[in-house]
Each structure stands twice: as C-alpha cells, then as structure tokens.
Amino acid sequence: xxxSDKFVIEAHSLTKKYKDFTALSDLNLEVEKGEIFGxxxxxxxxxTTTVNILTTLLEPTSGNxxxxxxxxQKDSLEVRKRIGYLPENVKFYEDLTAFxxxxxxxxxxxxxxxxxxxxxxxxxxxxxxxxxxxxGEFSKGMRQRIGIAQAIIHDPEVLFLDEPTSGLxxxxxxxxxxxIIELNKKKGITIFMNTHLLSEVAKTCTTIGVLNHGKLxxxxxxxxxxxxxxxxVSLEEIYLNIESK
Amino acid sequence: xxxxxxxxxxEYQDSTRNKLFLILLAFLFVLTVTSIAVASSxxxxxxxxxxxxxxxxxxxxxxxxxxxxxxxxxxxxxxGVMDYLEIIGAIIGIILGYLSIAKEKGKNTLQLLLSRPLGxxxxxxxxxxxxxxxxxxVLAIEAFTTYFIMWSVGGAQLSLVEIAKLGFVLLASYFYVxxxxxxxxxxxxxxRSLPNALIVSFVVWLIFVLIIPQIGDTMDPDNQIxxxxxxxxxxxxxxxxxxxxxxxxxxxxxxxxxxxxxTKHYERLSFALLGIKDEYNGKSVGYVLKDxxxxxxxxxxxxxxxxxxxxxxxxxxSFLNKTD
Amino acid sequence: xxxxxxxxxxxxIRSLIRQKTFVLMLAVFLFMASFxxxxxxxxxxxxxxxxxxxxxxMTAQGIKEIPNNPFLSTPPLSILKxxxxxxxxxxxxxxxxxxxxxxxxxxxxxVSKIIFSKSIGKWExxxxxxxxxxxxxxxxNVISFALSFFSITIIFSHFLSISEAFNLLAFYGxxxxxxxxxxxxxxxxxxxxxxxxxxxLAPVMFWIFISFVMxxxxxxxxxxALLNPTSIQTPAPQNNxxxxxxxxxxxxxxxxxxxxxxxxxxxxxxxxxxLFPLVVYLIVVAGSCFYGVKQFNICEAEIDQ
Numbered sequence: 001x002x003x004s005d006k007f008v009i010e011a012h013s014l015t016k017k018y019k020d021f022t023a024l025s026d027l028n029l030e031v032e033k034g035e036i037f038g039x040x041x042x043x044x045x046x047x048t049t050t051v052n053i054l055t056t057l058l059e060p061t062s063g064n065x066x067x068x069x070x071x072x073q074k075d076s077l078e079v080r081k082r083i084g085y086l087p088e089n090v091k092f093y094e095d096l097t098a099f100x101x102x103x104x105x106x107x108x109x110x111x112x113x114x115x116x117x118x119x120x121x122x123x124x125x126x127x128x129x130x131x132x133x134x135x136g137e138f139s140k141g142m143r144q145r146i147g148i149a150q151a152i153i154h155d156p157e158v159l160f161l162d163e164p165t166s167g168l169x170x171x172x173x174x175x176x177x178x179x180i181i182e183l184n185k186k187k188g189i190t191i192f193m194n195t196h197l198l199s200e201v202a203k204t205c206t207t208i209g210v211l212n213h214g215k216l217x218x219x220x221x222x223x224x225x226x227x228x229x230x231x232x233v234s235l236e237e238i239y240l241n242i243e244s245k
Numbered sequence: 246x247x248x249x250x251x252x253x254x255x256e257y258q259d260s261t262r263n264k265l266f267l268i269l270l271a272f273l274f275v276l277t278v279t280s281i282a283v284a285s286s287x288x289x290x291x292x293x294x295x296x297x298x299x300x301x302x303x304x305x306x307x308x309x310x311x312x313x314x315x316x317x318x319x320x321x322x323x324x325g326v327m328d329y330l331e332i333i334g335a336i337i338g339i340i341l342g343y344l345s346i347a348k349e350k351g352k353n354t355l356q357l358l359l360s361r362p363l364g365x366x367x368x369x370x371x372x373x374x375x376x377x378x379x380x381x382x383v384l385a386i387e388a389f390t391t392y393f394i395m396w397s398v399g400g401a402q403l404s405l406v407e408i409a410k411l412g413f414v415l416l417a418s419y420f421y422v423x424x425x426x427x428x429x430x431x432x433x434x435x436x437r438s439l440p441n442a443l444i445v446s447f448v449v450w451l452i453f454v455l456i457i458p459q460i461g462d463t464m465d466p467d468n469q470i471x472x473x474x475x476x477x478x479x480x481x482x483x484x485x486x487x488x489x490x491x492x493x494x495x496x497x498x499x500x501x502x503x504x505x506x507x508t509k510h511y512e513r514l515s516f517a518l519l520g521i522k523d524e525y526n527g528k529s530v531g532y533v534l535k536d537x538x539x540x541x542x543x544x545x546x547x548x549x550x551x552x553x554x555x556x557x558x559x560x561x562x563s564f565l566n567k568t569d
Numbered sequence: 570x571x572x573x574x575x576x577x578x579x580x581x582i583r584s585l586i587r588q589k590t591f592v593l594m595l596a597v598f599l600f601m602a603s604f605x606x607x608x609x610x611x612x613x614x615x616x617x618x619x620x621x622x623x624x625x626x627m628t629a630q631g632i633k634e635i636p637n638n639p640f641l642s643t644p645p646l647s648i649l650k651x652x653x654x655x656x657x658x659x660x661x662x663x664x665x666x667x668x669x670x671x672x673x674x675x676x677x678x679x680v681s682k683i684i685f686s687k688s689i690g691k692w693e694x695x696x697x698x699x700x701x702x703x704x705x706x707x708x709x710n711v712i713s714f715a716l717s718f719f720s721i722t723i724i725f726s727h728f729l730s731i732s733e734a735f736n737l738l739a740f741y742g743x744x745x746x747x748x749x750x751x752x753x754x755x756x757x758x759x760x761x762x763x764x765x766x767x768x769x770l771a772p773v774m775f776w777i778f779i780s781f782v783m784x785x786x787x788x789x790x791x792x793x794a795l796l797n798p799t800s801i802q803t804p805a806p807q808n809n810x811x812x813x814x815x816x817x818x819x820x821x822x823x824x825x826x827x828x829x830x831x832x833x834x835x836x837x838x839x840x841x842x843x844l845f846p847l848v849v850y851l852i853v854v855a856g857s858c859f860y861g862v863k864q865f866n867i868c869e870a871e872i873d874q
Contacts, residue, residue, distance in 0.1 A: 052867075052868050055682075055686050056685075056686070057682060057685055057686065057867045058867070058868050077688055077690065080685075080688045080689075081688045083686065084686075085683065085686035087682040087683065089679075090683070091678055091679030091680055092678065092680060093584075093678050093680060095584070095587055104576065104580050105683060105684075105687060107572070107573065107576040108573055108576060108684060108687040108688070108689045109687045110573065110688055112572065150683060154687075160686075265767070265770050265771075265774065268774055269774070269777075272774075272777060272778065272781075272782055275782060275786075276781070276782060276785050279785055279786060280785065325785075329781075333777065336777065340770070343766070347766060439765070439766060440673075440765050440766060440769050441589075441590050443766065443769060443770070444590045444594075444666055444769070445590070445593075447662065447773070448593065448594065448597065451597075451658060451659060451662060452597075455658050456601070456655075456658065456659070459654055459658075460608060460651075463608065463650075463651055464608060464611070464612050466612065466615055466616045466619045474616070474619070475623075477636065478620075478623055478627075478636055479636075480623060480627075484626065487626070488619060488622050488623055488626060489619070491622055492615060492618065492619065495611075495615050
C-alpha cells in the first residue's frame with residue numbers, strides 16, 4: 001500500500017554490506033515528487049548500490065526503502081511497474097533491431113501491443129528512422145536514446161538514471177540534458193540521477209544529495225545550496241567543500 | 246629457446262591447476278582402471294582355470310600337454326582403454342587447446358605477450374611444447390597404471406616386443422590427442438566468440454569420434470544381430486569373407502565412411518598393434534607397422550596439418566583483432 | 570503474468586533460430602534423423618542379399634538345416650534404431666547448447682538489469698526460458714518424427730500402423746524428455762557459472778559422466794558397444810565391485826534408461842526400463858534452475874568469456 005503522497009522515494013537506515021566492505025551505511029533519503037534529484041559522490045561512494053536497491057535489483061542488508069509508496073522488498077513488482085531505469089553503460093541485444101529490443105522490453109512491462117507506444121516514444125525522443133537497424137550498428141549516443149526509450153515506454157512515475165552521460169560526447173550530453181528536462185516538465189516524471197558530472201547537475205537538477213563512503217552527507221535544493229555556499233566560485237568547489245567536511 | 250621453455254612451463258603449470266582438466270583426467274583414469282581391472286581379473290581367472298586343468302590331468306597321470314595352452318595376449322586387455330582414449334583423450338586435447346588460447350584471448354594477456362621481444366613463432370612453439378609434455382606425461386602415467394594393474398591383478402608379463410608395440414601405440418595416441426589440441430587452438434584463434442569455437446570443436450569431435458565410426462559399425466551386416474549374423478548362421482570366417490566379397494561396393498562405401506575419420510585410423514592402428522584384431526596377434530612390430538602404414542600416414546597427416554594450421558594462424562598478429 | 574512468460578519464450582525461440590551454432594547442430598541432427606532411415610534401409614537390403622547368398626553357399630555345400638532369416642521378424646521401426654544413438658549423442662549435446670545459450674544471451678548482452686527493472690519476476694523469467702526451450706525441442710522432435718514417418722513410408726514403402734505410429738511418437742516423446750533434461754542442465758550452469766566457458770564445459774562434463782562413465786561402472790560395456798543400437802543389455806561381470814556399483818549407480822544411469830526405452834519402442838526389445846528415473850532427473854534439474862535463478866545476482870550478471 002502507498003505510504004506517502006509527498007515523497008516518491010524514501011529510504012530509512014539503508015545499509016548494504018558485502019562481507020567486510022560496507023557499501024552503504026544507514027542511508028536516510030527522501031525525494032519529492034516532480035524533482036530532478038542529482039545524487040553526487042566519488043567513484044565507489046555507493047551511488048549505484050543505492051539505485052540498485054531502489055530499483056529492487058538488490059536487497060539491502062538492513063533498513064528499508066519505498067518508491068511511489070511501495071516497499072522495494074515486499075512490493076517489488078508494484079515498484080517496478082512504476083519506475084524506469086537506465087543503467088550505466090546500457091547494453092542491449094546486439095543481434096536485434098532497435099524496434100525488436102524496445103518491443104521485447106515493452107512487453108515485459110506488460111504492454112500487449114507496443115507498436116504505437118514505440119512510435120510515440122521515438123517521436124518524443126526525435127529518433128525516428130532507426131527502428132529497423134540492429135543495435136550493433138549504433139553509436140553510444142544512439143544507444144543512450146534507445147536506453148531512455150525503453151525506460152519511459154511504460155510511462156513510469158520515476159526514472160532512475162545511473163551515470164547517464166558516461167561516455168557521451170558534448171553534443172550527446174547536451175541532447176540528453178534536454179530530454180531529461182523535457183521528461184520532467186512535459187511528462188511530470190520524477191528523475192533520480194546518479195552522476196559525478198557537476199556541470200550537468202548545475203544545468204539539470206533541482207535538488208542535490210552528496211554521498212560519501214556510503215553515507216549521505218548533504219542534501220538540499222540547488223538554489224539553497226548555491227545560496228549557502230555563495231563564496232565558492234563553482235559547484236565543483238561547493239562539492240569539494242562538502243566532501244572535505 | 247629460453248623464452249619458449251618459459252612459455253611451455255607456464256602452459257604446463259596452468260593446465261595442471263585447471264579444475265576442468267583435472268576432472269576430465271579423473272574420468273579417464275576411473276574408466277581406464279575399471280576397464281583394465283575387469284579385463285585383468287578375467288585374464289587371471291582364465292590362466293588359473295588352465296593351470297587347474299593341467300594339474301588335474303597330471304594328478305591323473307596324464308600329460309598336461311594333451312590340452313592345448315590357450316593363447317594369452319595381455320595387450321588385448323587394452324581394448325577398453327583404447328576406446329576411452331579415443332573418446333576422452335580427444336576431449337582432453339580439445340580442452341587443452343581451448344584453455345591454451347582462450348586464457349590469453351579472454352583476458353587480453355595476448356597483447357602483453359606480444360609486446361615482449363619474442364620471435365614470430367615463439368608463442369606457438371611454447372604452447373605446443375608445454376602441452377605436448379603434458380599430454381605425454383598423461384599418456385605415460387596411463388600406460389604405467391595399465392601395466393601395473395595388468396601385472397598385479399592379471400599377473401601378466403610383457404615381452405620386449407609387446408613393450409615396443411605399446412610404445413608405438415603411445416606415439417599414435419600422442420598424435421591423435423595433439424591433433425585435437427592443434428585443431429581447437431586454430432578455431433579459438435580464428436573465432437571471435439570463444440564459446441562458439443568450443444562448440445564447433447565439440448561438433449567436429451562428435452562427428453569424428455562417435456558418429457562416423459558408429460555409422461560404419463552399424464552398417465556392418467555382421468553387427469546387425471547381437472553376437473553377430475554369421476555366427477548365428479554358423480558360418481566360419483573364411484566363408485564369411487567369401488560371401489562379403491560379393492558385396493564389394495557396399496563394403497567400399499562403408500570403409501570410405503570409416504576412413505574419413507581420424508579416430509577410425511587411430512583405432513585400426515592401435516587395435517592392430519595391441520593384437521585386439523586377432524590376425525595381428527603374435528606378429529612382429531615391423532609387420533604390423535608395415536601392414537598398417539596407411540593408418541600411420543592418416544593419423545600423422547591429420548596431426549601434421551592441424552599443427553601447420555596452428556603455426557599459420559600465429560604467423561600474423563591480426564588474430565588479436567578477433568577478440569570479442 | 571502469462572503474457573510476460575510467453576514474451577520471454579517467444580524471444581527465446583526467435584534468438585535460437587538466428588544463432589549459427591544452433592542452426593549448424595540442428596542441421597546435423599535432422600540430417601542424421603533422415604540419414605538413419607537411409608542407413609537402416611540400405612543395411613537391411615544388403616543383409617537380405619547377404620542372407621540369400623549365405624543360403625546359396627550353404628545349399629551348395631549340402632547343408633539341409635538352414636536357419637531362418639533372423640531379420641525376417643524385425644519390425645519396420647527398427648530401421649530407425651540408429652536414432653536412439655543420435656539422440657543420445659547429438660540430441661543431448663545440442664540440448665545442452667540450447668539451454669546454455671538461452672540464459673547466457675542475457676548475461677552476455679548485459680541486459681539483466683533492464684529486464685529485472687521491468688515488471689517480471691525472476692521465476693517468471695526462467696519459466697519463460699524453460700518454456701521457450703521446451704517449445705524449441707518439441708519442434709525439433711516433431712520435425713524428426715515427421716522425417717522418420719515419411720522416410721519409412723517413402724523409402725520402405727510401408728505405411729505405419731496405428732500402434733507403430735504410437736511407438737514412434739512415444740519414442741520421440743521420450744527423446745524430448747531426455748533432451749529437455751540436458752537442456753535444463755545447460756540452463757542451470759548458464760545461470761550459476763561465473764564464466765561462459767565454464768557454463769558450457771560443466772554440463773558437458775556431466776554429459777560425459779552420464780553417457781560414458783556411469784554405464785562403464787555398472788556394466789563394463791565397451792564404449793563401442795554402448796554406441797551400437799543392436800547390442801542388448803549385458804549383465805555386469807560377476808564380481809563384488811560391479812554388483813555394488815550396479816545396485817547404487819544403475820537406477821541413476823539415465824542414459825542407459827533412455828537407450829533401453831528407445832530400443833524397446835523401436836525394436837520391440839523387451840529389456841525395458843521405467844521412464845521415471847528420466848522424469849525424476851528432469852524435475853530435479855528444473856528445480857535447480859529455479860533455485861539457481863533465486864540466488865542469481867542481477868547486479869553481477871554480466872559474464873566473462
């Protein structure tokens with residue numbers, strides 16, 4: 001049963017341990033509906049582990065989390081009906097065409113006749129004309145578009161993006177940024193984005209959270225953050241300032 | 246030469262640490278020991294039976310020579326062992342060939358090897374040498390185990406001629422196993438996908454080792470009835486040959502099917518050397534080798550061609566690009 | 570739920586048809602299915618002539634008591650007897666490859682994370698895979714059945730009676746169960762193995778063990794005898810080792826069980842085994858697949874070669 005209307009993502013005392021290594025330690029986090037939440041942290045800070053737990057792919061060692069009001073462990077299927085997910089370095093069936101890949105994933109999301117939906121999504125992403133090409137022939141930027149397409153094809157309420165700009169050229173990054181903002185504004189999708197590209201956070205996100213060694217050390221809206229650290233020249237300096245504290 | 250020996254040493258070490266290879270080796274030894282132990286105990290009971298009969302006759306005051314001594318050919322006991330070498334020996338060759346190349350290709354250590362000041366064929370030679378030594382040691386242990394069981398369970402002694410014959414069988418076995426080694430190495434070098442190379446090797450193994458000999462075997466009219474057709478008709482061997490001579494075309498086709506498989510040549514050669522084919526029993530090494538030269542040529546040719554292809558595949562560095 | 574399972578099964582069959590190695594193995598198998606009828610027919614013709622020739626020779630020698638043609642009473646289906654060996658050898662190995670490639674596909678493509686972020690459960694996914702494998706193998710056996718049926722009708726000019734057709738159908742049904750066991754074995758190792766090569770070699774090791782090691786330990790038959798569809802089950806040598814080994818291992822020797830059932834269906838051989846060891850094996854390995862996928866770590870699903 002849904003727990004709350006205000007927050008689409010809630011995590012309470014979330015901990016994940018791998019033998020002796022603690023990837024996530026007592027994480028408490030809330031993300032409001034309609035936000036574009038930028039989740040920052042250095043490599044190995046625990047960002048991907050958090051996303052894996054929130055998308056139900058991984059079970060926490062302790063603590064709990066809910067997405068759209070559903071518990072990620074007890075109601076994982078309900079959660080998955082409401083989310084879209086773009087993993088880092090997204091991969092597809094290389095031997096299938098873009099259309100076949102999207103058709104397969106759409107059907108797994110329960111869409112019985114996905115043809116029209118695929119056309120609509122590709123239209124929205126301005127990516128028509130490539131449907132019948134095999135994914136093996138696609139560039140990184142094109143794959144990322146198909147990655148977004150598969151993530152939004154079932155009209156999710158929340159979209160999880162894990163390092164979405166990784167490996168993209170400047171033009172690819174710009175296009176992706178536009179798509180993310182449009183998805184948020186036009187379709188009202190809440191976006192949770194793992195990244196360490198601070199320039200993108202500054203241009204895209206409404207709220208930021210900073211994770212360090214598995215602990216959330218900072219969370220506030222972007223305007224507030226800029227206000228709080230008004231002496232710093234750039235977001236990069238703000239980030240380093242937060243991390244050093 | 247030092248570099249080749251270093252590579253060979255690593256090959257030997259890597260394979261002896263590989264669990265799959267060790268499991269396969271365990272299978273081979275379990276099968277060998279069971280098969281030879283059964284044959285040896287059978288052999289021994291026949292010897293005991295004969296000695297008993299002689300004793301009874303002597304106690305009755307008759308000469309033991311009145312019952313002719315059965316012909317004991319201990320090497321015949323190796324029939325099962327040879328069958329298992331045909332099947333599992335070939336798989337050992339495939340696994341070694343696969344591991345030898347796949348471990349470098351899969352982890353991209355081939356680039357590291359190639360960045361060293363090595364001669365054009367040093368890697369190929371090192372790998373071939375290391376695996377040759379490994380195969381030879383497996384075969385030597387196999388021969389020793391077999392001999393030990395034959396001697397301890399069956400009480401069989403081997404003459405110098407028989408030991409020499411065994412030596413030639415070992416050599417043929419080496420060619421046979423290394424054919425599969427080289428062949429698989431070539432496939433793994435050439436294929437983009439390592440598992441696909443392995444699957445194709447197994448398909449070839451299936452065709453050469455099991456299907457072709459099986460077709461030849463089941464096409465044999467004498468094999469159509471348990472115990473043999475001619476036996477059921479009480480027809481003797483010379484008459485059987487006379488009758489079958491009238492079916493020359495059919496027999497030629499059947500023979501051609503069998504001849505297309507390296508396994509069948511290896512089997513014919515080793516069965517002749519070990520006297521499993523009765524007509525070669527008691528014949529000299531020279532006679533058997535001369536009579537089966539055709540099979541020698543085939544086995545050596547299959548091995549030689551595969552070895553050549555392996556070196557050929559190593560000649561250019563382009564195989565580096567063929568990693569998935 | 571059924572819809573998502575069916576989607577996975579459908580995608581499974583599509584990907585199999587596009588795979589070169591699968592097509593190669595399928596071609597070998599179907600060729601052997603047709604060829605076995607030809608071999609049977611050609612051998613039978615030859616053996617008739619050999620018998621006639623033998624009778625001639627014997628009559629010329631003045632032998633009066635000539636045994637009856639031992640092939641006179643062989644049932645028509647027996648010309649397909651090689652098929653038992655081909656399913657035992659090629660069919661099972663092909664099944665391993667089908668099962669293996671089915672789950673490796675997702676792990677190799679690196680799409681596990683996307684798949685399990687959709688509204689499909691792990692067990693639904695593996696059920697879809699198993700369904701796809703079942704359908705693919707069923708299709709292969711149906712084609713083989715048709716090939717056998719028509720080759721007997723055409724080459725042998727014999728139209729199968731209802732009971733013969735039923736026996737042939739039962740033979741391919743049993744073959745389907747046997748192949749399914751190996752396919753699910755391949756699937757299981759594809760789920761639990763860390764490397765793709767290991768995932769392929771591990772079931773092949775099982776295959777060698779089941780096909781060659783077990784029969785040797787229980788009956789001491791030469792491998793050549795194992796491959797000859799004519800040789801009947803011989804009793805194990807009378808010594809303690811074999812008696813103990815036979816009592817322990819024999820009920821589990823699924824390859825002997827399959828060959829025996831196959832022979833009795835095609836040749837009217839009476840030394841038959843019950844089907845249940847095969848079914849038990851199938852259930853155990855299918856259960857293992859569910860257990861394996863339950864433990865499957867989606868976040869570390871990508872596989873090395």
